[in-house]
Amino acid sequence: MAEQAIDRSKMKVSDEVAIQISNMNKWYGQFHVLRDVNMTVHKGERIVICGPSGSGKSTLIRCINRLEEHQSGDIIVDGTELTNDLKNIDKVRSEVGMVFQHFNLFPHLTILENCTLAPIWVRKIPKREAEETAMHFLRKVKIPEQANKYPGQLSGGQQQRVAIARSLCMKPRIMLFDEPTSALDPEMIKEVLDTMIELAEEGMTMLCVTHEMGFAQAVANRVVFMDKGQIVEQNEPREFFNNPQSERTKAFLSQILGH
Amino acid sequence: MAEQAIDRSKMKVSDEVAIQISNMNKWYGQFHVLRDVNMTVHKGERIVICGPSGSGKSTLIRCINRLEEHQSGDIIVDGTELTNDLKNIDKVRSEVGMVFQHFNLFPHLTILENCTLAPIWVRKIPKREAEETAMHFLRKVKIPEQANKYPGQLSGGQQQRVAIARSLCMKPRIMLFDEPTSALDPEMIKEVLDTMIELAEEGMTMLCVTHEMGFAQAVANRVVFMDKGQIVEQNEPREFFNNPQSERTKAFLSQILGH
Amino acid sequence: DTLADVKARGELNCGVNVGLTGFGAPDANGNYQGFDVALCKAVAAAVLGDASKVKYLPTTGETRFTALASGEVDVLIRNSTWSFQRDTDLKFDFVAVNYYDGQGFMVKKDLGVSSAKELDGATVCIQTGTTTELNLADFFKANNMSYTPVNVADDSEGQRQYLAGACDVYTTDASGLAASRATLPDADNHIILPEIISKEPLGPLVRHGDNNWGDIIRWTYFALVAAEEYGVTSANVADMATSTNNPEIKRLLGAEGELGKMLGLDNEWAKRAIAASGNYGEIFEANIGSATPIKLARGLNALWTQGGLQYAPPFR
């Protein structure tokens, strides 16, 4: 990451609250996965979430767009509270984009169709217009020439970039990333991280579960460390890496960076 | 590998011949896979076989325990010539252990049963005794606690170590390895190589097809390079790596080590 | 009201047997032919004025009564035996007997059997789902004999099994036996035993509760019988209607009286019915009579005037 001069000046954090999580708890059956999570995300923040496997990172960000239901506490996304009301859920989902570890592109549709599907059917945008937007974002992730291929014909890194473009086509205000690079070969990781950095530079609010510490240091304005379903420590990256406070964070960092 | 001090002093090579291959040829249909192979393996030797894909490495070691039939030339293993005589084949197979790339554990049997199956049915050893031996070798490969699990419940590295233990339970004099680590994740490779090094230190005669050059340098007393079904070059590891003679070897090494 | 339905539909739904040689089967062109089929045509001619306005619905032993009960067919003309239980419990009306039959046995000559009483221990082929099954059981029981039944699905299968030797005896209605025998490659090697073990009055049947429709079928049939009695044939029916002096024939052919009206038809109904395939005798001869390969004798089915049972009540 260091090779690239990252322009942090553009990454402004506003005072507006994008996501407000308060006293949120979640259980899988008997198992308490998320415990009293409190978190406020402001517009424009780039938050990296890290922590050992099974600590509930994925669950946390999946709760934010209601892929999982939480059992107590509140989640307010962009002013909309996530309750059982389907309308609210729809609203939140169309404002929050999500990128998965395994891309989850639709293999039976071309890249372009992948990108225009949701705008056309959810946002009811005319096809022509949706395609223009899609091409815009595909250009942005640097694969406009693949528009008419099928996902199966692309490499992992390209697929993940398409997945990002697909989310962007819905013009979300917030982007969630769940280990977007961990299923990729080393050569491809960089392509994807570059795209994410670019997004960050444009001021997108981002929550990103990742173990790419280089990325965290370069882009994040806050690193959240989770363990056993709780937020154990959070801080701005430099402090977090150089001066971790809790014992668990120290142990975790020594493991991760020791590699 | 460097972390570990390998005790080469114990790895003695005796004068006794373990395997004698002379003028061996093999065809698959019209395709000449092995051409005039000559090779003498002494007791205690640790031979690493390398070469480009399709060069016949696997075929060569599979001929040694008659998983493949050769069409001309002789193979004599531990004094027994491999012919069509079933008795000879049985004898050779019970003296030669083999570890495969994909472990090939029996998924319907527990680890312990995997290890005792052949001793009980082939060597006619009492079950109790077979189990003791099995536990001994499982302890040696450092997974005695998994004895009652099923292969599907273990990680790749653990499975490969079980496969090694399973072979050892037949108390073979010679061990063949066909790319034992190439199906493993990087973290697990080390576990398996450690086990193999330990075996080498105990003086086991080993033929190992592998591209782990670190292993070759540390353990092998001879490296054999094959191409197009022929032995192109063989030498002791230091010479082989630092001073390859043939053009092909040079090309191959630059590719492998360039990574 | 079945009559109104049929008229509105412009077509008569007639339930038939498609697998019984001489009684009902379509030929290579798909045209239905046979003794039972001719009655369907006569009814269609009487009711609709066109003998070809019939839709033949193939029925099996199992589906026939349901087809009638559910209204799928207007009339079932399918060698069905008139029995007490069918008439009452199954809620049908048998309107006439167009063929007096009886269950008989056919055996190979070389078996050396000359009477059904000698069949103790024999294997008997029999069509399943018919009254013959019960008759057979009763007959053997009454004579204190045993047998092994082979229950076949239809006549052609029965004949096949009998020929193949899967059974010693083939039992079915005597007419069917005669038809089968007639078509065997070695007819002379098979004999039909003298015993007729049951009464099998076969006839058309309709649902309970629509008496007028029953009357139409009944009297159409009687018209055919009467026509034979009076010598009215398909060839001369047109002439007869104008030329005859016999008042009964006149009434029958609609030249006199209002008989058709009473049935809810026009007065020419019987004329058309007879013109369709001829009178009873003609139909008999054309389909199963001595001129055909089946070679059935009139026997019980001769007119009462000739010692048979076919007897039409007076048309007046």
Added chain:
Amino acid sequence: MLIYDTRYRAITIQVIVLTLFLLFLSWLVNNTIENLAAKDRSFDFGFLWQRAGYDINQTLISYTNDSTHFRAALVGLLNTLLAATVGCIVATILGVLVGVLRLSKNWLVGRMMTVYVEVLRNVPVLLWILLTMTILSETTPAPSDFRVTEAMIAAGEAPKATMMLWDTVAITNRGMNVPAPLVEHGLPRLELLGMSVNSNVLAFLVVLGGSLWVNSRIRGHARRVQEATGVRPVTWWKSLAVIVLPTVALLMALGFHLDIPTLTRFNFKGGTEILHSFTALTLALALYTSAFIAEIVRAGIMAISRGQSEAAFALGLRPGRTMSLVILPQALRVIIPPLISQYLNLTKNTSLAIAVSYMDLRGTLGGITLNQTGKELECMLLMMAIYLTLSLIISSVMNAFNRAVALKER
């Protein structure tokens, strides 16, 4: 609105679905009641206790035409079960054989088995039933062909057909007459739980069960010896003696002899007659199903990777042992679930028995009884219920099996 709230949405939809379903159901029931009334029919199963009046040619339990329709249905059901069981067994044997042969390296045999599978499974099973029956009855001699007359003796002619296996088995175009076991001084019949039980059979089973138990003890002992010493003691002669001797003793005591079929006026009498209709139905179903089973077996064995047998060979196991210890136990897990659904199909297909005049459940309850009584609603519903029960039993066995053998995974 309820439909927009995730909590109530599901409940709302389910209530609507259930209401619609109940409405539909009551519509059906209502129609049925009205129709029954219109046709002046009743819905009751009383007819099952009336006299059936017809005869059945194969009965596993005692039955005459004086028995009730219920008993006739029972006879039919047992015949169905018999055909299904025998069919499944034969189909399995054939299917496994063909599946294994199809994998064989022998080119000719491999091709022949491919033809076998493709021809059998791409033609309706009804045709196979009809054809098998035709072949059986066309290629076998009539009972009269066995007769030796005075004239023939005089002329020194031999009869056209003779009995097989020392004159004990006669195969005619009606069926196979084989000797039946009989006892001379049998035990009296036992009345058990209101049923009459043949105590000879009971005694036989008891003795056999006892022998088998002793045998299992002997084998258990052998296994323990093997575990302790590695050498398995030879036990086959002990087993043989333990199983055979007591049984033979019992049979001798009962005065056992075989009832050999003899030719009478029309048929062979005595012994047991296995009708061709049964053979044809069972054989045709077995052949047809075996084609599917062969494919299942082949796929099952192929699903076990080559690596497994190579690993076993490399350990020194012989091919036979490899098959029994490594390949089959794994292949069976893959094979058995689809195999059982083939058994299910075969069982359902026995309902085509009427095509060859075999009196199964469909032939008695759903055929003659239905016809003679005109109780189509009752008969068909009862028949469906019985088939459904059979299917559910078979498939629950399958599910239990699947759960039991599932491979342990991480």
Added chain:
Amino acid sequence: MTSVIPFVRNEMLPEKEPPLRERGVVHWMRQNLFSGPLNTVLTLLGLAVLLWVASHVLPWLMHSVWNASSLTECRDIITQRFGEGATGACWAMVKERWHQYLYGFYPMDLYWRPNLAFVLMFVAIAPVLYTSLPRKMLWFTAIYPALTFWLLWGGSVWTPVVAMLGFVILALIFRALVGKLGVPVSAGIGVVVAALWWMFAQGPVSDALQAAIPLSITTVDSDQFGGFLLSIVIGVTAISASLPMGILLALGRKSDMLIVRTLSVGFIEFIRGVPLITLLFTASLLLQYFLPPGSNFDIILRVIILVTLFAAAYIAEVIRGGLAALPRGQYEAADALGLDYWQAQRLIIMPQALKISIPGIVSSFIGLFKDTTLVAFVGLQDPLKGITTIVRADINWKGIYWEPYIFAGAIFFIICFGMSRYSMWLERKLKTDHR
């Protein structure tokens, strides 16, 4: 201690031919026919079986007679040509009656209609299977059922047109309401209105149109359908009609709503648990009890309905397999993009699941097609038993038995075998489609 002797090969060895005993026909035979005692025995056994079959069947086939007008004549000709006691096949029957095996009693001068419908069927299926074809062709697929109905049964062209209008109404209502009321409710309302249309408007409107613009072709009644025409009509209609039902049932079975799931499972297990023949008897014997008094319709239609229910249960299981093969991620991605349940099913899940299920659907179809022979038991003219019974009832052909079976069996084999091979080919092709 031996030290390693370095070895370098400077000249590469050329490739050589395998030794003689490893090549040629002899080698092939040794390898493939006589590679061991067991194999030798098997080969000999195989040859013996082949010889035995050939010796029994060949003479009979060699003595075929193609021209005769009755079985007796056939037999005479055979005796004449090949001597007393010779047996032979009498294909003259097939020559005379083949059209009944194919078309039943369909009027001969109208054979072009089923033929055309059959050919058009492939045109209609093509765009479904080959996504590379222009999407406009799907319109033809949509009208194909109505067109075929009209071609096969004939009558006024307005009947199918007005019936199709019912679907158009359904679609329009659905489109208008789906935004506000959601899929289930708007589909429900659409179905109700369409049903009302079919019940009350269908007859009058089509009559009126027919009176205004008479456009009709000769009517052919269902009772004239028979032979393979009947089998194909039943098979194809049932499979295509069962697809939507099967999809709903499969979704129902996977649903997390207990009642919906229970009902779906109950239906599927019930249908799969009873033999098809009992369902056919239900069509012919019991439907008269279950339907409102006085309702009565065509037996073929009733059979098709029951066979459709039967097929739906099997198709549902096939599609369930397809659904299970889809990774969870596809559902999650659809959710995360904000697609609702039905959109996700229609746009993401079903296209993929159906593609995976094609081989299963084809084999269900083959099974069903073979099972159409069972309609003989309710008195329809299936090609195997129904038509054969009729032919045997003809005095000329009474007593013929091998030939009809062989003829009908061969056609069944060709169709089923061809179809299974085609589906295997299709499966391979679809798999690599996107590479």
